[in-house]
Amino acid sequence: MPTAVMPRCTAVRQVRKAISALCGLHAAFLLVKAAAVAVTAPEQLWPGPPESGDGGGGHRMNVGLVFLYVSIVVSLLSSLISQLLAKALVSEREDAWEAVSEPTDPEANAADPLRAPLLGQQAAAAAASAPAARGAQAGKAAAGGGGGDGGGGGAGGGAAGDAAGRAAAAKRKQRTLLELLRLSFVDWPLLLVAFSAGSLAALGSASIAYLTGQMIDYASIELDRSRFTHTTLRLLLVAGLTALFTGARGGLFTVANTRLNVRLRKSLFHALLQMEVGFFDTNRTGEIISRLSADTSTVSDQVGLNLNVMLRSATQAAMVLFFMFAASWRLTVVTFILVPVVLTISQVYGKYYSKMSKKVQAELANANVVADEVLSTMTTVKAHAVQDSAEAAYAAKLRDFYKLQVLEAGAYSLYAILNTFLPNVVTAVVLFYGGNLVLEGVMSRGALVSFMLYQQSLSSAFQLMGDVFSALTAAVGAADKVIELMKRQPSIPPSGGLVLPSLKGRVEARALVFHYPARPEVRVLNGLSLVAQPGEVVALVGPSGGGKSSIIKLLERFYVPASGRILIDGRDLDLFDHKWLRRQVALVSQEPVLYARSIRRNIILGLEPEDGCAAAPSQEDVEEAAKQANAHDFISSFPGGYETDCGEKGVALSGGQKQRVAVARALVRRPRVLLLDEATSALDADSEAVVQEALDRVMYGRTVIVIAHRLSTIQGADRIYVIGKGVVQETGTHDDLLASGGVYSQLVRRQLTRPMSQANFLAASSSDLRPSVSATLLTSLLPDNDNNGNNGNNGSAQASPQPAPPPPPPQQPEAPAHTQTQQTQQQQQSQPQGGADRDRAGGAGTATGSGKGTGTSRRG
Numbered sequence: 095m096p097t098a099v100m101p102r103c104t105a106v107r108q109v110r111k112a113i114s115a116l117c118g119l120h121a122a123f124l125l126v127k128a129a130a131v132a133v134t135a136p137e138q139l140w141p142g143p144p145e146s147g148d149g150g151g152g153h154r155m156n157v158g159l160v161f162l163y164v165s166i167v168v169s170l171l172s173s174l175i176s177q178l179l180a181k182a183l184v185s186e187r188e189d190a191w192e193a194v195s196e197p198t199d200p201e202a203n204a205a206d207p208l209r210a211p212l213l214g215q216q217a218a219a220a221a222a223s224a225p226a227a228r229g230a231q232a233g234k235a236a237a238g239g240g241g242g243d244g245g246g247g248g249a250g251g252g253a254a255g256d257a258a259g260r261a262a263a264a265k266r267k268q269r270t271l272l273e274l275l276r277l278s279f280v281d282w283p284l285l286l287v288a289f290s291a292g293s294l295a296a297l298g299s300a301s302i303a304y305l306t307g308q309m310i311d312y313a314s315i316e317l318d319r320s321r322f323t324h325t326t327l328r329l330l331l332v333a334g335l336t337a338l339f340t341g342a343r344g345g346l347f348t349v350a351n352t353r354l355n356v357r358l359r360k361s362l363f364h365a366l367l368q369m370e371v372g373f374f375d376t377n378r379t380g381e382i383i384s385r386l387s388a389d390t391s392t393v394s395d396q397v398g399l400n401l402n403v404m405l406r407s408a409t410q411a412a413m414v415l416f417f418m419f420a421a422s423w424r425l426t427v428v429t430f431i432l433v434p435v436v437l438t439i440s441q442v443y444g445k446y447y448s449k450m451s452k453k454v455q456a457e458l459a460n461a462n463v464v465a466d467e468v469l470s471t472m473t474t475v476k477a478h479a480v481q482d483s484a485e486a487a488y489a490a491k492l493r494d495f496y497k498l499q500v501l502e503a504g505a506y507s508l509y510a511i512l513n514t515f516l517p518n519v520v521t522a523v524v525l526f527y528g529g530n531l532v533l534e535g536v537m538s539r540g541a542l543v544s545f546m547l548y549q550q551s552l553s554s555a556f557q558l559m560g561d562v563f564s565a566l567t568a569a570v571g572a573a574d575k576v577i578e579l580m581k582r583q584p585s586i587p588p589s590g591g592l593v594l595p596s597l598k599g600r601v602e603a604r605a606l607v608f609h610y611p612a613r614p615e616v617r618v619l620n621g622l623s624l625v626a627q628p629g630e631v632v633a634l635v636g637p638s639g640g641g642k643s644s645i646i647k648l649l650e651r652f653y654v655p656a657s658g659r660i661l662i663d664g665r666d667l668d669l670f671d672h673k674w675l676r677r678q679v680a681l682v683s684q685e686p687v688l689y690a691r692s693i694r695r696n697i698i699l700g701l702e703p704e705d706g707c708a709a710a711p712s713q714e715d716v717e718e719a720a721k722q723a724n725a726h727d728f729i730s731s732f733p734g735g736y737e738t739d740c741g742e743k744g745v746a747l748s749g750g751q752k753q754r755v756a757v758a759r760a761l762v763r764r765p766r767v768l769l770l771d772e773a774t775s776a777l778d779a780d781s782e783a784v785v786q787e788a789l790d791r792v793m794y795g796r797t798v799i800v801i802a803h804r805l806s807t808i809q810g811a812d813r814i815y816v817i818g819k820g821v822v823q824e825t826g827t828h829d830d831l832l833a834s835g836g837v838y839s840q841l842v843r844r845q846l847t848r849p850m851s852q853a854n855f856l857a858a859s860s861s862d863l864r865p866s867v868s869a870t871l872l873t874s875l876l877p878d879n880d881n882n883g884n885n886g887n888n889g890s891a892q893a894s895p896q897p898a899p900p901p902p903p904p905q906q907p908e909a910p911a912h913t914q915t916q917q918t919q920q921q922q923q924s925q926p927q928g929g930a931d932r933d934r935a936g937g938a939g940t941a942t943g944s945g946k947g948t949g950t951s952r953r954g
């Protein structure tokens with residue numbers, strides 16, 4: 095902030111403080127005046143009728159007193175309103191200065207999703223359209239949770255930004271409260287009954303105090319036994335009814351709380367499921383889970399409970415006040431004077447407590463993030479023996495949490511001390527003044543006893559309201575985060591409703607430009623275009639980080655490109671109905687995710703009636719898909735067959751088995767387009783061979799876009815795109831690309847001459863080129879090889895530190911026997927295959943009947 099603005103902002107803050115101080119002083123003066131009038135005025139005011147002996151004088155006196163009190167109340171109100179208006183004017187002036195003075199970086203900070211994670215996103219979004227300084231502070235307030243705490247101004251932004259931060263926080267709080275009320279009042283019939291029961295209970299409590307006073311008068315002054323007994327029976331009856339209504343109120347409010355809790359969780363979970371994938375890149379699962387579990391409970395418990403207590407206390411206070419005025423208006427006014435003091439203390443504490451509560455919750459979420467990270471990666475933790483550092487990291491987070499909790503406890507202690515002391519002061523003053531009234535004969539002893547009971551009831555109501563106010567503020571803090579998440583709009587626009595009678599399967603990407611939301615400054619795709627005709631197999635290869643997987647993610651609409659188009663059968667991807675498209679375009683990724691349910695249900699994932707699918711695939715469909723995926727045999731060997739539970743995240747299955755279930759999951763949809771994102775790269779050699787065989791078979795008859803690490807797959811593709819630095823560097827068939835001597839051929843050569851320990855074909859996984867494949871490739875791939883497998887190109891293989899082994903017999907050790915047979919057949923047939931005219935292969939174990947997938951032998 096320019097230095098010229100700083101003194102102005104400091105002056106504004108001082109003006110704001112001065113306004114508060116003056117108004118406070120004025121209010122205190124008026125309250126003292128009200129008390130003085132109550133103590134000194136003659137006993138001729140409401141509720142008693144004008145004394146007959148006093149003629150019109152008594153009446154005039156009453157009018158005068160009423161006028162006096164009305165003027166005091168009006169004065170108090172106008173003071174409050176002028177204070178609010180003056181502060182608003184000052185803040186407006188301050189905002190105007192900030193708008194012209196603040197540099198633009200903070201806006202960038204606020205709009206940067208990395209700097210405004212989870213809690214700050216909405217504020218950051220709002221900030222992006224607001225003036226720079228306001229935006230920066232809105233983001234800061236949201237992310238920091240302080241609502242303008244600013245830490246004393248920070249690096250130049252603090253003072254000026256505090257006002258904007260406060261305004262943003264206040265607006266958010268308002269919005270949160272309104273939203274909470276909206277959510278709570280869905281249950282209005284239940285709440286109405288509960289509230290009515292609470293009001294009746296409050297009326298009962300006030301009546302008990304009144305009857306107690308009467309009993310004392312009948313027993314000690316009037317000495318009327320029959321009225322005494324009668325009143326006792328009435329008191330017992332009222333007590334019974336009061337208990338009944340109190341119980342009903344408590345039970346009904348608890349049910350309403352639970353309903354609110356369930357509603358909140360469901361709404362939040364629904365909102366989370368709508369979020370785009372990029373949201374989960376920038377927000378940790380631990381934090382999100384914390385919102386879903388801890389914060390929703392805090393909100394429903396605190397808001398529900400406190401609203402209940404607030405309503406009960408307010409009704410109780412209103413009833414008791416009525417009875418108090420009836421007993422003695424003077425004592426009522428005096429009692430009432432101390433109330434603003436108690437309320438002010440509660441309010442100040444409430445603000446502080448809200449801040450503390452947010453910080454404590456944030457610390458706890460941080461600790462949960464650490465625990466979540468460690469517990470969800472136990473194998474890595476154990477494999478690298480990092481238990482000690484994990485424990486230390488968790489303990490450090492808990493230490494921070496503990497320190498904040500201790501501070502919070504200290505704040506609570508102070509509050510409890512004040513809150514216990516002040517009501518007793520009120521009692522002492524009231525008793526002293528009331529005793530004087532009794533001694534003067536103005537008030538009966540019974541009325542004083544009743545009044546003392548009312549006064550206790552009123553203090554407890556106000557005390558509860560003070561507590562509730564603080565707790566509500568804290569709950570609103572937690573609700574803020576939950577509501578913000580619930581209201582957050584996904585940054586990817588909703589998909590259209592287009593459903594085609596059939597899909598040919600043409601996929602085209604045109605001039606795609608893309609960056610990840612988590613890293614907007616890095617362009618991952620830079621105007622990339624590619625096309626896959628119906629039935630073609632298109633391989634994406636290229637160096638690691640070139641953008642291959644990003645293309646698949648865009649095709650799956652996990653993200654949307656910054657510019658460019660993705661067309662399926664010539665229509666924009668976002669026009670299609672989301673669910674329909676997911677059945678037409680299936681993905682098999684590197685790490686399959688299975689859920690803790692039966693294998694059958696894992697295969698038909700997303701196709702069950704609950705997912706809006708009228709007819710789930712039949713058992714025959716499931717088995718057919720499993721057979722094609724080479725999964726049927728191992729599934730049938732389990733005692734539970736297709737009903738075998740996969741365990742949490744599929745722990746009950748091996749990597750290869752999981753991947754085959756994932757392939758079956760893709761196939762059961764009978765997709766026209768199959769996306770394979772390094773589907774076998776995480777598997778060991780044996781598993782890879784089985785899965786690859788299944789994949790080779792299922793590629794037929796559909797458009798396939800594959801990120802492959804096996805040269806055999808790449809070699810058999812109809813077209814290869816070499817992707818690097820976010821663009822297509824080369825495209826063509828394997829032969830064309832080798833012949834052109836460009837990047838692809840260099841990659842192939844480099845790979846073939848590299849030691850096996852560094853095997854990393856085309857930057858994919860290291861598990862790809864087995865010795866046999868490598869050797870075969872040497873003999874078959876390089877255009878300048880002679881027929882005997884000698885590398886004519888100056889023997890780069892020989893130059894390698896670990897020369898490739900001599901050409902082995904034409905077989906792949908990891909492939910099952912029947913695959914080898916196929917290879918031999920294919921060698922003999924050596925038929926070139928076009929993508930579009932390929933037929934779909936038969937069931938499990940059937941020969942593929944083509945050179946596809948066994949490119950080594952095809953070329954041999």
Ligand SMILES: Nc1ncnc2c1ncn2[C@@H]1O[C@H](COP(=O)(O)OP(=O)(O)OP(=O)(O)O)[C@@H](O)[C@H]1O
Pocket residue numbers: 375610611612613618636637638639640641642643644645857858
């Ligand atoms: N979720 C993400 N958030 C931010 N950046 C990402 C994300 N995923 C990938 N990237 C970055 O995008 C770039 C392209 O990644 P991508 O996974 O598409 O490359 P790739 O060609 O598939 O690499 P590999 O062959 O190693 O899988 C990389 O620089 C990567 O760090």
